[in-house]
Amino acid sequence: AxxxxxxxxxxxxxxxxxxxxxxxxxxxxxxxxxxxxxxxxxxxxxxxxLGMVEEKDFELDAKKYNDFISVLNRLIDHLNKNREIRGEQLANLLPRVNFPDKVQLSEEKKVETDYMDQKVLAYWNKYIRDNAKTYIENNSLK
Known part of the structure; x- marks a missing residue:
């Protein structure tokens, strides 16, 4: 919305x-x-x-990722209801991620995005992050 x-x-x-x-x-x-x-x-x-008002807010972090996965899984569930009626193969839900804390990430020399589904991350970056400036301009509360 x-x-x-x-x-x-x-x-x-x-x-x-x-x-x-x-x-x-x-x-x-x-x-x-x-x-x-x-x-x-x-x-x-x-x-x-999401409260995304600055371009930096459009980077996908652990909380946004799992919120986004929840939304995608609701859509997949909805589509699967129709697939089940038609006798078609159901689509798999996307797993939520239990992200390591900041200390563990540091010790492992990793970042949160290393734990994300890379295809989901690529789509987020292409369609959401890369369009942040335009979205902010068109949807500011001004």
């Missing part, structure tokens, strides 16, 4: 469908700012708020 959510017919259609079917309990909304999420979609429940 973004500050422009309510300006998109598609977003309103999808949000309305979720609200009407009461599927709202089955998903989490990912947003930059909690106030960007329409009230009718939150029903006061917690959501994933």
């Amino acid at each position: 973004s500050k422009n959510f309510l300006n998109s017919q598609f977003c309103l259609f999808e949000g309305g469908a979720a609200w009407a079917t009461r599927a709202i309990g089955e998903y989490k909304i990912m947003a930059m700012h909690y106030n960007d999420i329409p009230i009718f979609l939150t029903n006061g429940k917690s959501e994933i708020v």
